[in-house]
Ligand SMILES: Nc1ncnc2c1ncn2[C@@H]1O[C@H](COP(=O)(O)OP(=O)(O)OP(=O)(O)O)[C@@H](O)[C@H]1O
């Protein structure tokens with residue numbers, strides 16, 4: 001049997017979704033796999049009626065997820081907004097899996113995305129052989145979502161040009177897509193909707209036009225509000241990812257996560273955790289997602305090069321890579337942080353030594 005590196009949420013969490021579905025007697029909007037309440041339980045965790053434990057996928061404010069789910073039951077589309085690494089794509093995937101049963105109708109928007117990737121394209125061999133016909137038409141994930149009443153995910157919506165973004169306006173307001181070449185109109189089936197994500201930090205993005213903005217309800221996903229919440233997120237995701245990658249997780253993982261998250265939060269907020277010392281902040285975003293990546297990098301290094309011992313020395317190079325994005329400016333910021341803060345903390349002495357060494 002072949003083994004896939006990663007499966008979509010609806011397959012990875014099939015058992016949980018099936019259990020929720022079996023015990024779900026809530027009212028379901030047309031075309032939905034689960035009721036809104038069960039969809040929220042799938043995302044935030046809980047227990048299904050038969051006792052199956054539903055693992056929390058997103059850790060954070062319940063209201064945000066309720067708003068997101070409620071929006072998708074209306075005729076408005078959902079826009080998940082936030083700084084990098086706040087689980088926008090992750091939440092979008094799980095929402096689509098829970099609500100539509102499939103999360104793979106996905107369009108990654110880039111500066112090079114054109115209308116053909118949003119509306120439909122043509123198979124030129126068929127087009128030449130048969131002329132414009134349904135067989136020659138290549139439907140995009142958006143068109144397929146409309147035809148089947150599913151959710152279409154648009155990743156990084158603001159990266160594509162504003163003119164291309166605006167092709168969505170008819171789809172979102174009229175729920176139809178004209179195909180003039182065939183003299184046809186595709187009307188969206190009930191259940192169809194769009195989940196878009198956008199990052200409000202990256203430079204060079206194209207602002208959403210106000211006409212398009214009005215068709216979205218915006219849910220802003222925040223950075224974890226307190227340290228314990230962020231540690232819990234990182235520990236949980238590192239555990240899950242280490243298992244998926246067959247990396248052994250040593251017992252001290254949680255302690256090291258605490259230290260890495262402390263460093264991240266101090267540098268991100270520009271002040272030490274006790275609020276006493278002001279710090280310069282690096283240019284990168286130092287998101288929770290990057291803290292997770294640092295830990296996974298460290299676990300892999302520890303497993304293969306350090307006899308499974310997760311030491312600060314195994315983490316320091318990934319940590320350095322996450323903090324120093326601009327080789328000049330960020331090195332100075334980190335150097336100052338090491339000398340004024342970490343040097344004085346006995347429980348960070350190995351981090352101080354390993355990072356000074358690596359810098
Ligand atoms: N509050 C949270 N709860 C659960 N997981 C989280 C949370 N915040 C971040 N993560 C984890 O962070 C990782 C990255 O998230 P994701 O890729 O969805 O971020 P993003 O907001 O789409 O970032 P980008 O703007 O860079 O695309 C995921 O593995 C996710 O599990």
Ligand SMILES: [Mg+2]
Pocket residue numbers: 088089090155197
């Ligand atoms: Mg993303």
